[in-house]
Amino acid sequence: MADQKSMSSAYDPKQSEEKWNEFWLKEGFFRAGKHPEREPFTIVIPPPNVTGNLHIGHALNMTLQDIMTRFKRMNGYDALWLPGMDHAGIATQARVEARLREEGVSRHDLGREKFLTQVWEWKENYAEIIRSQWRKMGLSLDYSRERFTMDEGLSQAVREVFVRLYEKGLIYRGKYIINWDPAARTALSDIEVIHKEVQGKLYHMEYPLTDGSGKIRIATTRPETMLGDTGVAVHPEDDRYKALIGKTVLLPIVDREIPIVADEHVDPEFGSGAVKITPAHDPNDFEIGRRHDLPQILVMDETGTMNEQAGPYRGLDRFECRKALLKDLQEDGVLVEVEDHVHSVGHSERSGAVVEPYLSTQWFVAMKPLAESAIQDTRSGEGVRFIPGRFEKIYLHWIENVRDWCISRQLWWGHRIPAWYCTDCGKMLVAKEDPDTCPQCGGKNLKQDDDVLDTWFSSALWPFSTLGWPAGTEDLKRYYPTDVLVTGYDIIYFWVARMIFSALEFTGEKPFKDVLITGLVRDAEGRKMSKSLGNGVDPMDVIDKYGADAMRFMLSTGYTPGNDQRFRWERVESARNFANKIWNASRFALMHLEKEEVGDLSLGENLSTADRWILHRLNETVSEVTRQLDRYDFGEAGQVLYQFIWNELCDWYIEFAKLPLYGTDEQAKRTTRAVLAHVLDQSLRLLHPYMPYVTEEIWQHLPVDGESLTIADWPSPHSMFEAPEAVREMEVLIETIRAVRNIRAEMEVAPKKQVDLLIRAEAETLPIFRHNEPAIRRLCGVENLTVEVDLARPGRAMTAVVTGAELFLPLEGLIDIEQTITRLETEKKKLDKEVERVEKKLSNPGFVAKAPSHVVDEERKKGEEYREKRTKVENRLQELKGK
Incomplete structure (x- = not known):
């Protein structure tokens, strides 16, 4: 222990934080496993991406985890809080490619090996930045167990899972519609697609019936994809079109004959009730096309450029094609109406490009078989507990309606898919270890699949891969399953659900007992923080200005489970x-x-x-x-x-x-x-x-x-x-002291001036006041104190009512009464004006309707405060005037 006399006059967070961080880490207080006799408590950190600095949302999430870990450690648990980071495939690759572009170089100029060297250097740099930020926040992480999604052990776990799922028929390769980023030239997961409301157009076109008997009207927001139309669909119960089902239309521009089919997926209320079917460029059309055996025609390439199937528009960018095509359709009389239309458009989170639904050969995980155990556990009450509970319904609804997961990405940074193709005989093989020869023909000309796995594939294994799975390590035996996961509601589907699926499949146990859901940290106006708004908050700036403790306390006390905070x-x-x-x-x-x-x-x-x-x-x-x-x-x-x-x-x-x-x-x-x-x-x-x-x-x-x-x-x-009786006694004393101090403040009695105090007490509280007379005298600045049950009210006195007593402060000789009356009357006039101003402002419909809600609320609050002050002044004036 330090000398208790050596505390400085003011607390200096900068000096204290650095000192105690070094002390804690040097002494190894955060290292788990020192007390094997204790009950374990485990949290694995949601791994931040090695793409940059931590943001204020990370600070909230990790502060809550640290509170839990420190709390459990002090309660005698062998607490393990395991740190780690995620390689964040597309996000990290995009950042490194952007830096290379500034140097006038592309990844293709470097080649895969040299490019990956650059990415690893980026990772090491930002990993150290993140560690330093963890330390500045005072996080009690067990740094000796830090993991990375692409370190050797986790990479082994990824291959193990891939191969096992493939061998069970749960991983397959096929052609499906996926989210495609034409700028980054890769498939995207749903979470990497940001949907924005866009003011667009709805284009109405008329396709002629092949038999010349008329036309059918369709509407689309993406006319350039019509070049890949292979059908028109209507609802089977739509009386307008029943006679047309089975007929064909001639697709304008390309003159392709396509059928009219009936499908219950069609909404008769949207547009004309007839929709164009483009199976290669729309996920819903893809399913309709499969049901009706319609061809799948891609009309653009991986860069969003129109291909040979686009006929005269070949070589045009998709949006340039739209302009040219619309001009031609209008000239041909096919385009009959254009109306404004607000709709949701997907944009790539990383490149900002408009996402293209795109037919592509990709690797998929069949999710429904994996979801069965999770659904059963949740329905039986044995599943992971969500806090707050309302998120369990959201999770259950998603897993009950889960779709197959596209896991391949056209990137270089990530876990490369463990599939090889023999160039001699065409055999494909999937293996845990790199093969030397083809098992079918014995050839050695094997080429590994160029694609890498979706980042979420390795993240889905995080709770058990970080503890040593698939090896039966001591850490895995002791600390798994983990106790709680802290995460945001925005990744319940993409991460939480997949961790549960994976854990049940490969460990037979749920990965954590509880999932604690956090909301977003928004700005003071309630807006989501973003670069475009410039309203983000760097937690390191907060720490530099006010200290880590202040930031932690502010974030944690503003937290309510599942809700956003400002x-x-x-x-x-x-x-x-x-x-x-x-x-x-x-x-x-x-x-x-x-x-x-x-x-x-x-x-x-x-x-x-x-x-x-x-x-x-x-x-x-x-x-x-x-x-x-x-x-x-x-x-x-x-x-x-x-x-x-x-x-x-x-x-x-x-x-x-x-x-x-x-x-x-x-x-x-x-x-x-x-x-x-x-x-x-x-x-x-x-x-x-x-x-x-x-x-x-x-x-x-x-x-x-x-x-x-x-x-x-x-x-x-x-x-x-x-000692409940002491609580009651102190409540009476505190109320009394506070009342006397308030009167002194209102009357502007000098702090050192002694006053007289008379207390008319009830029989039950009389002993309290008598027993504590010294404290009342000292803490109220009282010279003469009288405490009685039967006590007459002085002529001119300030009064207050407290629990079990009335208080009287005689005013004679204490203040200049007439001068005080004049002062209070002046103050009342000022308050009258303020009340009138606020009420006038709030009665103005224009102000209430147009001003931000927090400004209106602030005015209402001011009005209440002014009225409350005015009432107090009026009461004091009555007492001073003897009324």
Whole structure:
């Protein structure tokens, strides 16, 4: 323990954070496995992408995980919080390619091997940046177990899973419609597609019936794909078209004869009720085409350029083709109407290009067989528990309607698909190890598939691959299944569900007991943070300005399970002020503690009312914070702590403690010091998971035994501290002191000026006031105190009603009454004007309708405050005038 007298006058986060980080890591406090006799608790970190710095959403997610880990570690668990990072295939490759473009080089110029060398260098650079950010946030990660999705062990797990699924027939290669990025030239997962509402057009065209009997009208938002039409579909019950089913139309421009088919998928209410079918360029058309055996014609290549199937438009970019085609259709009388149409258009998250539904040969996982166990577990109540529970319905709905998963990506960075093709005999083989010869012909001309696996494929194995699977490692035996996963609601489908599928298939157990869902951290106006809006917040900037503890406390106390929260700098500042409040209160306490140990506090009659009250409230706080943390309600637990430490310990108990500490009763001093040291020690333990740095800094100065707060015992409530009667007594005292101080402030009585106080008490509260007269005198600045049951009200006096009593402060000789009346009347006039201004503003329909909601709410709040102040002023004026 440090010398308790050496605390600096102000808390310096920068100095403290660096010092304690080094200490914690050097001593290995975060390393799991030191106590094999303890029950394990495991969290594997959702691996951040090695594409750049961590954002404020990462900070929230990881702060919550750290609170849980520290809480469990202090509760005697062998806590493992396993760190790691994701290779983030398309995202990382896109970043490296963008950097190369700035140098005038492409990946194709470098070749695959040299390009991958560049990506690995990028990974190492950003991995170190991420580690430094983890350390700055004070995260208690077991760095000795850090993993990466492309390290040797995880790569082995990926191959093992791929081959096993392939051998079971659950991985297959086929031609299907996928999301295609023409700029990056790769398939995309659904999560890599950002849907934006776009003001577009709906183009109405008329296709002529081949028999010359008329025309059929269709509508489309993507006319360039009509060149690949192989049918027209109508609903089988649509009376308008029943007679046309089975006939054919002549496709304009290319003069291809295509059939009219009936399909229940068609919405008779959309457009004309007849739709063009382009199986190679639309997922719904693909399914309709398969049902009716329609040809699949691709009319553009992988870059979004029209190919030879586009006839006269070959070589044009898809959007240039649209312009030229529309001009020709209009001239031919095929285009009959164009209307404005707002619709959702998919854009590549990485390149920004408009995503093209594209028919392509890809690798897929058959998901329905894998979903069966997860569905059964969830329905039986044995599945993973979602917090809040409403997300279980969302998860269950998705897995019940799951579609096959396209797992191949046309990239170079990632796990290369373990499939080889023999160029001698055409044989394809899938294997865990690189083959030397073809098992069919014995040839050695084997070429590995160029594609890599979707990033989510390796991420789906994260909870068990990081612990050593497929080998039966000791870590896997001890720490798997994990206990809880913390993640955002936006990746329940893409990651959480796939982890559950994979774990049930390959380990026979669910990967984690609970999934804690977080919302987004939005800006102060409730907008999603983005580069385009320029409203993002870098957590490192927050730490540099206010310290890691302030950021952590702000984020965690603003958290409610599953809901978004708004980032406001004033809340960070408030959290910083809380750290300073604890620091200053601790400095005061340590000035008096000397070298006393925190010993036995069962001191019976030696405990004052304030001592018994604060120990009782400590008991309640320990129980409530523990209960809330056990149920993952970090926000509520943090608010309970804030209320106890700021309002009860710092503001009130220390005020009452000053009476004996500055008095002459040595026994009372010793008792107060022991209570103060104990409550401060226990409070720092409770707060440590939220604010690890400032609590460690203070605790190291306390006269208590222990190496570090990180491994100190979590507090427990003690029955000997139960004192409900002391709580009632202190509530009366605090209410009384607060009422007298409010009157003094309103009357502008100088702090050092002594006042007279008369208390007309009820019989039940009389002993409370009598027993605590010294505290009331000292803390209220009272010279003459009278406490009686039967007591007449003085002529001119300020009054207040508290629990079990009426308070009177005689005004004669205390203030200049006439001058005070004049001042209050002036203040009332000002408040009248403010109330009138606000009411006029809020009664203006234009202001209420056009102003941002938070501005309107702020005006309403001001109005309420002005009216409340005016009422108080009016009441004081009546008392001063003797009315």
